[in-house]
Amino acid sequence: MSRVYNFSAGPAVLPEEVLKEAADEMLDYRGTGMSVMEMSHRSKAFEEIITTAEQDLRDLMGIPDNYKVLFLQGGASQQFAMIPMNLMKNRAADYIITGQWAKKAAKEAEKYGKVNRVASSEDKTFSYIPDCSDLPISEDADYVYICENNTIYGTKFKELPNTKGKTLVADVSSCFLSEPVDVTKYGVIYGGVQKNIGPAGVVIVIIREDLITEDVLPGTPTMLTYKTHADANSLYNTPPAYGIYICGKVFKWIKAMGGLEAMKERNEKKAKVLYDFLDQSKLFKGTVVKEDRSLMNVPFVTGDADLDAKFVKEAKEAGLENLKGHRTVGGMRASIYNAMPYEGVVALVDFMKKFEEENL
C-alpha cells in the first residue's frame, strides 16, 4: 500500500488515523456484529455516535446552548436555497460576492426575494476580499451572506463584515475547524464536510435557535425546513449515518491534536512554508493579495499554461496529486486542509524548487 499526498480541494485528504480506525471497525462495530453502514439509525449504537459527534463539535467550537447543530444532506449547494427559504421573512438579503460559491448562492436566493450584492471582488478575479467595514447594508435585509473561505480563489475573510446588526450567514465549507471561531458572531454557520472534515454527503448547519421557525416561505418542503431537523435532532429521516460516524472520528482526532488553537498553529506553519516559497520564487506566483490569503487553499501559476500542465503532470508522477487549479481559473491549487501533514507541504515545496531549477 502506498498513499500519495493528496492536495484535492474536495473530497479531500482525511487523517490516516481516522481511516485506519474506520477500517478496523468495518466488519464489527464495537461488538455489534455489523458495520455502521448496516445498522439502524435508531439503534443505541448509532444514537451514541451522533450524540457524541455533536458534543465533540460543540466542545471544539464552543457552540453556545442557544445554537442547534444539524447534520443534513444535499451538500453546501442545497443550503443556497434552504437559507433564503427559512430566513427571508422580508424577502430581502445582502450578499458579498467573493467567488463562484457566493455568486451561486446569491443567484439561488434571487428565486425567493430581493438580493442586494453589497460588495464584490469580481473586478480583480476574486483575488482579494473587499473592505466590508462600512457597507450599504439594506434596511430590510433578513441577513448578510458571506463565503468565508473561497476555495477556488484562495481568499479568506480575516475580519468578518460589519453587518450593522443584521444576522450573519457564512459558508465555511473549506475552512471549517481550521481555526478557533466565535460562534456568537453568526446566525448561521454551515459547510459541506467533504473539504475539511469528512466524506461527501454530510452538511453541518450551526444555527441560532431564534432563526428556527415554522414561519418559512410558502411551499418550503418539510425536508428543507430547519425546524423539521432541529426538532428531531437530525433524525427526522435516515441521516447520512456513515458520514456522520467519520465526522465524529475527525472531531476526536482534532481534540487529540489539541483543538482549534492547535489546528490554527499547525495550519499557519504549513501555509507559511508554501507562501514563503511563492514569495521568492522566480517561476511560480501566488494569485492572491497577501492580506487575504487562505490557510487552506493556495492557488499559484507560472504564467504559462503549458508549463502549468507539465508541472501538474510531473507532480503527480512524484506522488503529489490533484494540484490542478479549478477549471474556471486554471493554473495550480494546493489545498492544505487540516489532515494534510506538514511533511506533505514540504514535499510539495521541494518538488517546486526542483521544477523551477529545471524549467527556468
Ligand SMILES: *Cc1c(COP(=O)(O)O)cnc(C)c1O
Ligand atoms: C465545495 C464548496 C461548495 C459546494 O459544496 P457541495 O457540497 O458540492 O454542494 C460550496 N461552498 C464552498 C465554499 C465550497 O468549497
